[in-house]
Amino acid sequence: MKMPKSLVIFFALALMLQLTPLSASAKTTAPQVTPSASVSLSAPSPAVGQVGGDVIFDLVFSATSITPGVSGAEVYVGYDPAFVSPLGSPQTTTEILSGFFGTPNVSINEILPAAQCPGGTQPCIHLVLAGTPQTTQTGFAARFHFRGAAEGATCFSILQSSLVNSDGFAVTHTVGAQQCVTFEYAVDVTGLVTRQGVPANPNTGGGTLSCTSVSATGLATPMQTLNTSSTGAFSLANLALDTFTFRASYPGYLAAQKSGVVLSSSQLNLVLTTISLRGGDVNGDGVINILDVGLIISKFGQTGVAVRSASITCSVVDEPADINDDGRINISDLAILSGNWGQVGPITWP
Secondary structure (H helix, E strand, O other): OOOOHHHHHHHHHHHHHHHOOOOHHHOOOOOOOOOEEEEEEOOOEOOEEEOOOEEEEEEEEEEEOOOOOEEEEEEEEEOOOOOEEEOOOOOOOEEEOOEOOEOOEEEEEEEEOHHHOOOOOOOEEEEEEEEEEEOOEEEEEEEEEEEEOOOEEEEEEEEEEEEEEOOOOEOOOEEOOOEEEEEEOOEEEEEEEEEOOOOOOOOOOOOOOOOOEEEEEEOOOOOEEEEOOOOOEEEEEEEOOOEEEEEEEOOEEOOEEEEEEEOOOOOOEEEOOOEEEOEEEOOOOOEOOHHHHHHHHHOOOOEOOOOHHHOOOOOOOOOOOOOOOOOEOOHHHHHHHHHOOOOEOOEEOO
């Protein structure tokens, strides 16, 4: 049987397609990288700051397949002077970083009034930087330092930016979103707590004025606790605006307490009156009496006893009968107790 001519042609074409190699255009090729660039701000740190405290954030440049590379930039960063103020002198307000450009050349680094800033509604920081052309690079270019001036939320934004390549032509780029920070009022409370019979310098047995526990508890604020330094100093930072009770305590001593302390925005740094704890409450029941005498007598003459304040971490379980932390239970401890006979704690922290 003779095959039709059309069918012969069909099979011939099919065979040719099977034997013909794929053309160059049909082969798998690497994806093309689209050139891009951007200017943005990093998130402020901390995100929630203290009025009177500092916040920092960075200027970030990014380039991908920019040929010839990005070699210069001009940026205006706006801020609200009702909430923040820039740190540094008008000519050196911004910290220039060795990042995107390596070590850049700085032409302009200044604070401008609102009238000289893009938009004319808020002051700004004006930067002009140049450096080694960057074809593909992401890095920091500058760091901004601001101080909180008022309570509330405020934002920093790029009002205007320009990137140029090494031929002097503009580089199309995107601009990052504004970055915001919230400032709250907080108070730093400092003070000094001494202990009767304990010198500021280490005792023979190793004790110091360290490791006295100081706590702050507000009506609406959870308790915060820390230990004093070897000089008896303490610093409770960033306490919320609230009414607080402060308490200082150490084994073998009557605690001291100061109640009804109102922390307000009118005083962001409060120094409490120095207080000296009274020794002799060996059993910790808040009263200095015959029970405490009995405990000292039962251990009288012991040496090398545990001293909490000799521990760097304050982790040693103290021997409260050694009232003055000299590592010995002797007549000195009885004398301190006798001088405070009948006193009841907590004593008033003036």
